[in-house]
Amino acid sequence: MSDPAIAAQELCKTYAGSTGPVEAVAGVDLTVEAGEFLGLLGPNGAGKSTTIGMLTTLVVPTAGRAQVCGVDVVRQPVEVKRRIGMASQTNTLDRQLTVFENLEFRARYFGMGAGAARRRATELIELLELGDRKDAKVHELSGGQTKRVVIARALAHRPDVLFLDEPTAGIDPQTRHNLWDTLRTLHTEGQTILLTTHDMAEAETLCGRVAIIDHGSILACDEVERLKTGTGAESIVTVTYDGDPAPACATARDLPHVSRVEATEERVRVFTAEADGILGQLATAGAEHGLAIRDASTMRPSLETVFLTMTGREYRE
Amino acid sequence: MTATQLQRTSTQPTTMSTLLTFRIMLVREVRVIRREFVSFVLRTIMQPFFFVFVFAYVLPSMAAGEGGAMFVGAGDGPSYSTVLVPGLLASSMLFGGFMAVSMPLIMELSDNNEIEDRVLAPLPVWAVGLEKIVAGALQGLLAAVVVFPALYLVHAEGAAPAIDVANWPLLIVVLLSVSLLASALGLLLGTVIDARKISTIFGVIVVPVTMLGCVYYPWSALETIPWLQVLVLFNPMVYASEGLRATLTSGVGHMDTWAYLLFLVAGTGALTWLAVRSFTRRVRR
Ligand SMILES: Nc1ncnc2c1ncn2[C@@H]1O[C@H](COP(=O)(O)OP(=O)(O)O)[C@@H](O)[C@H]1O
Ligand SMILES: [Mg+2]
Numbered sequence: 001m002s003d004p005a006i007a008a009q010e011l012c013k014t015y016a017g018s019t020g021p022v023e024a025v026a027g028v029d030l031t032v033e034a035g036e037f038l039g040l041l042g043p044n045g046a047g048k049s050t051t052i053g054m055l056t057t058l059v060v061p062t063a064g065r066a067q068v069c070g071v072d073v074v075r076q077p078v079e080v081k082r083r084i085g086m087a088s089q090t091n092t093l094d095r096q097l098t099v100f101e102n103l104e105f106r107a108r109y110f111g112m113g114a115g116a117a118r119r120r121a122t123e124l125i126e127l128l129e130l131g132d133r134k135d136a137k138v139h140e141l142s143g144g145q146t147k148r149v150v151i152a153r154a155l156a157h158r159p160d161v162l163f164l165d166e167p168t169a170g171i172d173p174q175t176r177h178n179l180w181d182t183l184r185t186l187h188t189e190g191q192t193i194l195l196t197t198h199d200m201a202e203a204e205t206l207c208g209r210v211a212i213i214d215h216g217s218i219l220a221c222d223e224v225e226r227l228k229t230g231t232g233a234e235s236i237v238t239v240t241y242d243g244d245p246a247p248a249c250a251t252a253r254d255l256p257h258v259s260r261v262e263a264t265e266e267r268v269r270v271f272t273a274e275a276d277g278i279l280g281q282l283a284t285a286g287a288e289h290g291l292a293i294r295d296a297s298t299m300r301p302s303l304e305t306v307f308l309t310m311t312g313r314e315y316r317e
Numbered sequence: 318m319t320a321t322q323l324q325r326t327s328t329q330p331t332t333m334s335t336l337l338t339f340r341i342m343l344v345r346e347v348r349v350i351r352r353e354f355v356s357f358v359l360r361t362i363m364q365p366f367f368f369v370f371v372f373a374y375v376l377p378s379m380a381a382g383e384g385g386a387m388f389v390g391a392g393d394g395p396s397y398s399t400v401l402v403p404g405l406l407a408s409s410m411l412f413g414g415f416m417a418v419s420m421p422l423i424m425e426l427s428d429n430n431e432i433e434d435r436v437l438a439p440l441p442v443w444a445v446g447l448e449k450i451v452a453g454a455l456q457g458l459l460a461a462v463v464v465f466p467a468l469y470l471v472h473a474e475g476a477a478p479a480i481d482v483a484n485w486p487l488l489i490v491v492l493l494s495v496s497l498l499a500s501a502l503g504l505l506l507g508t509v510i511d512a513r514k515i516s517t518i519f520g521v522i523v524v525p526v527t528m529l530g531c532v533y534y535p536w537s538a539l540e541t542i543p544w545l546q547v548l549v550l551f552n553p554m555v556y557a558s559e560g561l562r563a564t565l566t567s568g569v570g571h572m573d574t575w576a577y578l579l580f581l582v583a584g585t586g587a588l589t590w591l592a593v594r595s596f597t598r599r600v601r602r
Pocket of ligand 2: 048049050089165166
């Protein structure tokens with residue numbers, strides 16, 4: 001049995017921060033096998049970039065351990081860097097070089113000869129459809145082009161594990177779909193990928209497994225389907241009344257299949273394995289106490305409801 | 318792409334591959350320098366050229382005419398151009414090497430964290446810092462090569478600088494350590510200066526460092542102002558100027574060899590260590 005592509009145990013990072021310490025990652029455990037496509041899904045500030053930063057040796061963990069292909073990220077960073085490709089969230093391209101040169105030099109840093117590096121750069125230009133931007137300066141690229149060059153550069157030395165930090169954030173839908181196709185192809189060809197995203201649809205479309213991260217902790221990690229049907233994955237019925245919803249809450253708690261009821265000033269949120277009929281019951285219960293419904297919705301099990309069930313808060317962005 | 322995708326880059330022994338990556342990073346710098354060569358030359362040569370033009374040619378030529386005595390005291394000592402050559406060479410090298418490292422670095426460390434491009438290469442982070450120092454030193458030396466002909470050739474009639482190299486190895490040591498000192502300073506300041514404050518900070522630093530750097534007068538001549546002669550010893554420019562003055566124009570009074578050499582060699586070593594450490598801490602969050 002070979003080493004997992006990525007393994008992390010109790011990985012922590014607390015930044016010094018200018019206004020006091022910030023606990024960005026608070027004990028992450030993670031295992032990704034070779035050939036997997038794992039999504040790290042979480043809202044902004046959840047700790048995705050910090051986690052990926054530690055796995056790629058760019059951020060020094062404050063506690064815990066991590067290995068890439070069995071190599072420790074703190075003790076042997078250079079050996080780890082040989083095995084990984086990293087596409088950061090920001091535009092970290094070399095601004096003093098052209099697009100082509102960015103790819104060429106990355107390949108050469110990893111030991112390819114001049115000719116081989118140029119051939120590799122040409123291959124990557126084709127793969128990511130950057131032909132017409134080959135000789136462009138970095139500052140002349142659009143957002144979507146930048147993202148593609150950053151990914152191409154990460155692939156330059158044919159890494160064992162590819163890390164992508166929000167590769168499609170802020171780019172247009174057309175480019176995003178093309179990029180998804182490219183990533184799928186790479187994965188089919190055997191590339192191990194860890195991708196972070198705040199986009200649930202993206203995680204659901206691309207990834208074999210998804211780890212949901214919030215406040216620096218992984219809340220769940222499984223195949224999307226299993227997350228949706230597993231324990232805690234439920235439909236959520238939300239009803240907004242024109243007054244205090246307490247009586248409706250009481251009714252809801254006594255209904256079968258309901259696991260949890262949350263109430264705010266005017267709103268009731270019911271977590272249930274069986275959503276059918278709940279809305280009617282809530283309407284009746286409200287009417288009995290003179291409450292009219294202003295708004296109502298039912299969310300079927302999805303990553304969104306999984307997130308909401310686990311954190312008790314709406315998934316933003 | 319299918320077939321090549323699975324083929325891996327061969328793993329070489331670590332030291333060898335670090336050296337290889339280091340060398341390719343230098344190749345990158347050379348490519349960037351070559352591309353920006355014209356602007357590099359213009360930037361480097363302006364200040365020293367116009368300085369020698371006015372002070373070694375225009376003013377002495379006026380002195381030869383009516384009323385010129387108010388500019389230049391007559392005397393048998395070395396011509397003023399002899400004083401200027403090592404001073405302006407030192408300041409060109411120091412600022413050339415310093416700027417070559419600090420300016421791009423400040424950009425690379427700002428919001429986009431562009432430095433990641435180099436840091437993800439398969440070599441230790443300290444080696445990336447060291448590479449920046451070596452590349453900056455090359456540009457410091459290049460600045461010397463570009464500026465020297467102008468300093469040597471531009472002067473009034475009969476007032477050529479008296480260049481006299483008695484000890485070539487010593488001159489080479491001085492040139493190398495001045496350029497390394499410059500780029501190590503560039504790396505150190507580049508890692509601590511905030512991108513938004515660079516122009517202010519450089520604007521404030523450049524004038525006093527040059528004016529009080531024994532660029533325009535030899536250190537020994539400051540003996541008439543003892544407090545200033547001591548105060549300027551805090552300025553690294555002084556050792557660069559005096560080192561070149563001693564090795565290039567031995568006719569002019571200069572600081573003792575042990576003094577400038579100690580500072581240049583030990584100071585360069587210490588600064589390199591500090592700068593690489595500061596870089597490593599700044600880069601690995
Ligand atoms: N260099 C840093 N210094 C201080 N705090 C940081 C730094 N980088 C990130 N943080 C904080 O750590 C938390 C997690 O950030 P990050 O890992 O970037 O999250 P994500 O990528 O999921 O948006 C955030 O609260 C962020 O403000
Ligand atoms: Mg992020």
